[in-house]
Amino acid sequence: MSPFRQLEEYDIELTQEIKERYLRILDEIGEDVEREGLEKTPERAAKAMLFLTQGYQQDAVKILKGAMFKEDYNEMVIIKDIELYSLCEHHMLPFFGKAHVAYIPNGQIVGLSKIPRVVDVFSRRLQVQERLTHDILECINTTLKPKGVAVVIEAAHMCMMMRGVQKQNSVTTTSGFRGQFEKIETRNEFLKLISSDLS
């Protein structure tokens, strides 16, 4: 069964509570909450918020453990250009971009799709980019126990684009390296292999 909840599975009482709060926010920003176009907006917004924060209900370790296989492959495995959408914990505005993840197996590999799933579990929470990078890195490192793991995230932050400093073209890059990726040659090989996507 998919670890990702469907909208229909949302807790009805919770959705109702969040819906009421959105209704109040709409009223307080000066909207006419009775107008037709806004009729379903509080409920839609509540469901969207629950969707965007569904990572709190999911267990990334369980996702990895469910698809680990013994395999004698000792080279780097890279999954690059994993798109991600998260919410910054300061403004609750989106930040979005790509994650590049690599690991060097230590007797066991993991189902490829599980890496993007782990990225999603930690992205679908209120985050800062640095902690998101660290969460993904540590989860893979402690669960799969590979010889090395590397995570690079490139993202644009809406809170820096549509408000505040209003910079439209800045991209933030964060990275984390464990095990063999702490060696400069291994790290450079990984960075070279993903470099076609780094601007």
Ligand SMILES: Nc1nc2c(ncn2[C@@H]2O[C@H](COP(=O)(O)OP(=O)(O)OP(=O)(O)O)[C@@H](O)[C@H]2O)c(=O)[nH]1
């Ligand atoms: N390090 C880090 N900072 C972030 C992230 N997302 C948002 N921020 C920053 O969080 C900071 C919050 O700073 P504050 O001065 O408290 O908030 P603010 O007055 O809204 O700041 P401005 O955005 O500069 O207007 C801002 O500098 C944001 O750019 C993130 O993922 N990582």
Ligand SMILES: [Zn+2]
């Ligand atoms: Zn922000």
